[in-house]
Amino acid sequence: MDSNIKQNNMKKENPPEKFFKGNDLKMATAIYNNDTVAIENLVKKENFDVNGRGAMIIPDYSTTDTVRYTYLNYAVVIGALPASRTLLRLGADIDQPCINGGGYDANINSACSSRNKEMIQLLIENKANLNPKFGESPINDLLIGDVDKELIDLLLTNGANINYQAYIGGGTVVSTALGLGKFDYVNYFLDKGADPLLLDANGNNLASLIQDEINEGRLSGYGLQEYNKLKERLTDKFHIQFPLKINKKTEWQKGRAMAIARYENLSQADKDFLGKDEADRKKKWKDGLEKSLQESTH
Numbered sequence: 001m002d003s004n005i006k007q008n009n010m011k012k013e014n015p016p017e018k019f020f021k022g023n024d025l026k027m028a029t030a031i032y033n034n035d036t037v038a039i040e041n042l043v044k045k046e047n048f049d050v051n052g053r054g055a056m057i058i059p060d061y062s063t064t065d066t067v068r069y070t071y072l073n074y075a076v077v078i079g080a081l082p083a084s085r086t087l088l089r090l091g092a093d094i095d096q097p098c099i100n101g102g103g104y105d106a107n108i109n110s111a112c113s114s115r116n117k118e119m120i121q122l123l124i125e126n127k128a129n130l131n132p133k134f135g136e137s138p139i140n141d142l143l144i145g146d147v148d149k150e151l152i153d154l155l156l157t158n159g160a161n162i163n164y165q166a167y168i169g170g171g172t173v174v175s176t177a178l179g180l181g182k183f184d185y186v187n188y189f190l191d192k193g194a195d196p197l198l199l200d201a202n203g204n205n206l207a208s209l210i211q212d213e214i215n216e217g218r219l220s221g222y223g224l225q226e227y228n229k230l231k232e233r234l235t236d237k238f239h240i241q242f243p244l245k246i247n248k249k250t251e252w253q254k255g256r257a258m259a260i261a262r263y264e265n266l267s268q269a270d271k272d273f274l275g276k277d278e279a280d281r282k283k284k285w286k287d288g289l290e291k292s293l294q295e296s297t298h
Contacts (some may be wrong), residue, residue: 007079007114014078019069020054027052031075031083039086050090062101073098076107076123079116094128097135102277104167106132112141112155115148124158131159133270136166139173143180149188156192163195170200170259178209183226187233196234201259203251207240249296256289 016028027048030038042048051070058067069077072092075084088094097104108128111119124130130138139160142152156162163172174194177185186206190196196206204212213219214227234240263271263282271279 007116010114011078011080014074016074018058019056019067019074021056023048024052024054027071028054028074031071031080031087032078034080034082036082036086039083040090043090050087050092051096053096058101065101066099067101068099070096070098072096073105073107073110076110076119077114079114079119081118081122084119084122088122088126094123094126095132097132104132104134106135106138108132108138108155109135109141112138112151113144115142115151117151117154120151120154124154130155131161131164132167133266134167134274136169136171137161137164137173140166140176143173143176143182143185147182147185152185162189162192163198165198165200165258165262167262168201168259170202170255170262172198172200172206174206175200175204175209178206178230181223183230186230190233190237196238196240199251199255199258201255203248203253203255207234207242208244208246208251210234211242211244249292253289253292253296256285256292260286260289 011032016025016032020028027039027042029035030042043050051072053068053070054074055066055068057063057065061067070092072084072087072094073096074080075087077098094107097106098110105113106129108120108123108130109132111123132138137160139152139155142148142155162174165172172194174186174189174196177183177189194206199205210227210230214224214231219227231242235242260282263274263278266274
């Protein structure tokens with residue numbers, strides 16, 4: 001789909017009242033209309049917090065979890081460039097993520113999902129973090145559907161980490177490309193320095209995913225050919241010997257420990273932002289890991 005059509009559809013599907021109510025609707029409506037004078041007046045004369053955040057239950061997102069967009073989150077999602085520029089000039093926090101019913105999307109993820117090159121460039125110019133703390137690499141968003149290699153290169157050139165691990169699952173863009181069957185991009189990311197042995201939260205990496213899929217016996221034709229070519233490349237260029245001599249339980253333990261560390265290494269302010277549910281989830285993961293490690297020693 002053409003990026004302009006996609007962005008126009010996003011605007012039509014996301015009116016102000018979907019994400020905001022009460023006084024916040026005044027700001028959201030100004031953003032929707034790209035009324036930069038009204039936005040500035042609301043902040044400077046009516047003392048609106050430029051980082052204000054709505055709070056709505058949206059059944060399509062989650063029937064229980066609150067969806068919470070900042071004003072800038074909303075401007076980026078609907079592609080409101082003048083409004084976004086104004087909010088940033090007024091001090092909006094460029095890296096505050098939107099909360100989508102339990103998940104987190106940074107502004108750069110939203111812009112990439114819409115293939116909005118002007119918005120992506122605006123965020124880069126204003127020093128957006130291209131490796132979002134609570135989400136996935138924005139390159140993942142660019143891999144879904146028709147891929148725009150120019151935008152991927154734009155992110156990589158400006159600081160996107162090819163080996164950035166998704167906050168929860170620990171996956172990287174090279175494993176995303178493999179899962180989507182986009183073999184050209186698996187190879188491209190390997191060319192760019194992707195680590196084929198970096199473990200996700202379940203103890204998988206590119207090499208083990210390739211081996212497991214071949215061993216499953218479901219592949220045929222083109223798919224089998226491409227998987228075997230990748231296997232050969234990992235052997236020839238990365239000196240990875242197949243079959244992999246790995247202990248699945250040990251790899252799971254390592255991957256889970258890395259996932260827990262991503263949480264523990266956050267600042268207290270970030271942990272407070274994620275809240276009790278995330279603290280409880282990581283405690284559950286930590287308890288499960290400790291139990292697994294104890295079982296391994298007996």
